[in-house]
Amino acid sequence: MARDFARTIGVRPAFVMTTWASLSDDFSASRFDIAVGGVSVDPARARLGVFSQSYARDGKRPVVRCADARRFTGIDAMDRPDVRVIVNPGGTHERFARERLARAAITVFPDNTRIFDQIIAGKADVMVTDGVEVDLQSRPHPGVLCPAEVGSPFTHFDKAWLLPRDARFAAVANRFIAAEIRNGGWAA
Structure with a gap:
């Protein structure tokens, strides 16, 4: 996504490592310009910048050992x-687990x-975790990791890019995302 967008706007991308724990601080400190890939639209993050279109x-869905898929319903x-x-x-x-699974033993x-x-x-x-991650982790571990049978x-929630508060830049990003969705490139 980021490479294609950079090529479209005529810049060379520079990738900056961050973590979910430091993403907000790193974005606020301008260590990178946009956060791309797996970023959930979230009110706390929305206070830091603007989100692109989804x-x-x-x-959120649970992933478990396949033997426990019917245990955690x-x-x-x-x-x-x-x-x-x-x-x-x-x-x-982590936020979901602390709010909704407070009685469980939580390991970070x-x-x-x-x-x-x-x-x-x-x-x-x-x-x-995110449903897409449950699916992606289950595939290379057939019979070992499975989605829990929760229905x-x-x-x-939506996934989007976290962008700086720059209306022109956001408009360019949104046009790019809309085109990628229309042409099916990311879905493929």
Whole structure:
């Protein structure tokens, strides 16, 4: 997304590493110009800049070991002291867990690239994350990681880019996103 957008507006992209825990501070400190990819539209983030038009709709869903898919069928089944919930620090997943799964044992795991290995290894029972991530993590781990059988997502939200408060820049970004949605490039 970012490379295509940069090419469209005639600039060379520079990628800046951040974390969900530091994204808001890094954006406010102008360490990067836009946040692209997996950013949930959120009131706290909206106070920092403006969101582009939405490019995806998603919701929080739990991912578990496949053997536990029927065990964790809803919030009540997860919000128990004997359930080990794992989250990445500082983002909407941690906030969701602390608000909705307060009775569960919550572990904050710092490495988002290895967090699902903790569930596979039996060191955690469940992670409530974005539905797209549940699907993406289930595919390379067939029969090991599965969506919990909850029926429907616990929440619904949009994914968008977090942009600086610059109406002209936002308009250019929104035109680009609209065109990408229309031409099916991202869906493909």
